[in-house]
Amino acid sequence: MAQRAVSRRLGKINWMFFRLRAVKAALYSRKIGGNLLTNRWKNERRCVAMSNNQIINGVNVTQLVSTIELIKEKPEIADFKFRATNKWVGGTHNRANVKDFYGAGAQDDSRATMTFEIDEPPVLLGENHGANPVEYLLVGLSGCLTTSMIAHAAARGIQIRAVESRLEGDLDLHGFLGLSESAPVGYKEIRVSFKIDADLSPEEKQELIEMAKKYSPVFNTVAKPVPVKVSLAKE
Amino acid sequence: MAQRAVSRRLGKINWMFFRLRAVKAALYSRKIGGNLLTNRWKNERRCVAMSNNQIINGVNVTQLVSTIELIKEKPEIADFKFRATNKWVGGTHNRANVKDFYGAGAQDDSRATMTFEIDEPPVLLGENHGANPVEYLLVGLSGCLTTSMIAHAAARGIQIRAVESRLEGDLDLHGFLGLSESAPVGYKEIRVSFKIDADLSPEEKQELIEMAKKYSPVFNTVAKPVPVKVSLAKE
Numbered sequence: 001m002a003q004r005a006v007s008r009r010l011g012k013i014n015w016m017f018f019r020l021r022a023v024k025a026a027l028y029s030r031k032i033g034g035n036l037l038t039n040r041w042k043n044e045r046r047c048v049a050m051s052n053n054q055i056i057n058g059v060n061v062t063q064l065v066s067t068i069e070l071i072k073e074k075p076e077i078a079d080f081k082f083r084a085t086n087k088w089v090g091g092t093h094n095r096a097n098v099k100d101f102y103g104a105g106a107q108d109d110s111r112a113t114m115t116f117e118i119d120e121p122p123v124l125l126g127e128n129h130g131a132n133p134v135e136y137l138l139v140g141l142s143g144c145l146t147t148s149m150i151a152h153a154a155a156r157g158i159q160i161r162a163v164e165s166r167l168e169g170d171l172d173l174h175g176f177l178g179l180s181e182s183a184p185v186g187y188k189e190i191r192v193s194f195k196i197d198a199d200l201s202p203e204e205k206q207e208l209i210e211m212a213k214k215y216s217p218v219f220n221t222v223a224k225p226v227p228v229k230v231s232l233a234k235e
Numbered sequence: 236m237a238q239r240a241v242s243r244r245l246g247k248i249n250w251m252f253f254r255l256r257a258v259k260a261a262l263y264s265r266k267i268g269g270n271l272l273t274n275r276w277k278n279e280r281r282c283v284a285m286s287n288n289q290i291i292n293g294v295n296v297t298q299l300v301s302t303i304e305l306i307k308e309k310p311e312i313a314d315f316k317f318r319a320t321n322k323w324v325g326g327t328h329n330r331a332n333v334k335d336f337y338g339a340g341a342q343d344d345s346r347a348t349m350t351f352e353i354d355e356p357p358v359l360l361g362e363n364h365g366a367n368p369v370e371y372l373l374v375g376l377s378g379c380l381t382t383s384m385i386a387h388a389a390a391r392g393i394q395i396r397a398v399e400s401r402l403e404g405d406l407d408l409h410g411f412l413g414l415s416e417s418a419p420v421g422y423k424e425i426r427v428s429f430k431i432d433a434d435l436s437p438e439e440k441q442e443l444i445e446m447a448k449k450y451s452p453v454f455n456t457v458a459k460p461v462p463v464k465v466s467l468a469k470e
Contacts, residue, residue, distance in 0.1 A: 114366045
C-alpha cells in the first residue's frame with residue numbers, strides 16, 4: 001500500500017480513535033483513584049483537549065494508535081527492511097552509508113544519504129577517523145532503548161521530562177585476535193544505566209525500563225541470537 | 236600498564252618479530268609452490284623489504300604481531316571497555332556521544348567527542364534527524380566485518396584492493412508495537428553481501444568471509460545472545 005494511501009487512512013481513523021480514547025480516559029479516572037493509571041489518563045485528557053493530534057513526549061500518539069489499527073487490518077504493513085552499504089577506505093577505516101529502506105508496503109528513498117566514518121583508535125591499529133564498530137553498536141542500543149521507552153510511555157499517557165543513559169560493554173580482544181577458542185569474540189556483557197526525570201516513583205521508573213527492554217529491537221537483537229548470513233556477491 | 240610503556244615495548248619487540256617473519260616467509264616460499272600460502276609470503280617479503288613496519292592493506296602488521304605477543308605475556312591488556320552516552324532530545328530524536336574507552340591497561344580520553352543524531356523517518360513517527368537505531372546497528376556490523384576481514388587478511392599477508400558490502404535486515408514491527416508475543420522484537424534476519432577485489436579465487440574469497448565472521452565482535456554480538464543489563468541510576 002503506497003504511503004500516501006496509508007496517510008489518508010490514518011487521517012480518517014484518527015478522529016474515530018481520538019474520541020474512543022477520550023471516552024476511555026474519562027471512565028478510567030472515575031473508576032481507579034490515585035494510582036499510575038489515573039495520572040496517566042488525567043494527563044491524556046489534558047492533551048486530548050489541546051488538539052486533534054495527541055502529542056505526548058513529542059510522540060504523535062494519535063498517529064501511533066492509527067498505525068497499530070492499520071497493522072491489525074493489514075499485517076504486511078509492519079514488514080520493514082533496513083539497509084546500509086559499506087566501502088573500505090584503507091586499514092581499519094571504512095565508510096558506511098544509510099539511505100533507503102522498505103516499509104509500510106513501499107520502498108522509501110526520500111532521505112538524504114547519511115554517511116558514517118568507522119575506524120579504530122591508534123592502540124587498535126587505527127587513526128581515529130571515526131568511532132569503532134562496537135561503539136556504533138552501543139550508539140544504536142542507546143537510541144533504541146530510549147525511543148522504545150519514550151514511545152511506549154507516550155502510548156500509556158506517561159509524561160517524561162528527560163532521559164539520559166550511560167552504556168559500557170566489555171570486550172576481550174583474545175576473541176578478535178584468535179588467541180583463545182573460549183573467549184567470546186563479541187561483547188561479554190553490556191551495562192546500561194538510565195536517569196529518568198518524571199513524576200514517577202522508582203518502581204514506576206523501573207517499569208519503564210522493563211518496557212524499554214521488552215520492546216526495543218536493538219536490545220532484542222543483541223540479547224538474543226539473530227541469524228546473520230554473509231555471502232560473496234555474484235560476479 | 237600505561238599506554239606509553241606499551242608503545243616502548245612494541246618498539247623493542249617490533250624488530251625481533253619482523254626478522255622472525257621474514258625468515259618464515261623465505262622458508263615457506265621454497266617449501267610450498269604455487270598456492271595461496273606462497274603468494275601470501277611472496278607479498279610479505281616484498282613488504283618486508285620496504286620498511287621496518289610491515290604494512291599490508293593499510294594495517295601495521297608489525298604492530299599487530301607485537302600486540303599479540305604482548306597479550307600473550309600480559310593477558311589483561313586485552314580487556315577493553317567501550318562506552319557511549321545518550322540524551323533524549325524529544326519524540327523519537329535522541330543524541331549519542333562516544334569519547335572515552337578503557338583498554339591496554341589504561342583509560343583513554345584522548346579522542347574528540349563523536350556525536351550521533353538518532354531518529355526515525357516520518358512513517359515511524361520521526362522527523363529524520365538521523366539514522367534510526369537499527370540502521371546504526373547495521374553500520375556497526377558492516378564496519379566490523381570489513382575491519383575483521385582486512386586485519387586478518389593482512390596478518391596472513393593477503394593483499395586486498397577493494398571491499399564493499401550491502402546489508403539488509405528484516406524487522407517486523409508487530410514485536411516493537413507489542414502486537415504479537417511470537418514475533419521477534421529484534422531483526423528476524425540480516426543479510427550481508429560482499430564484493431572483494433583481490434587476486435584470489437572465489438573459494439579463497441569465501442575463506443576471507445568465513446574469517447571475517449569468525450573474528451568480528453559485532454557479528455558475534457548479534458549472532459549469539461549477549462547479556463545486556465539495564466538499570467536505573469542511583470539518585
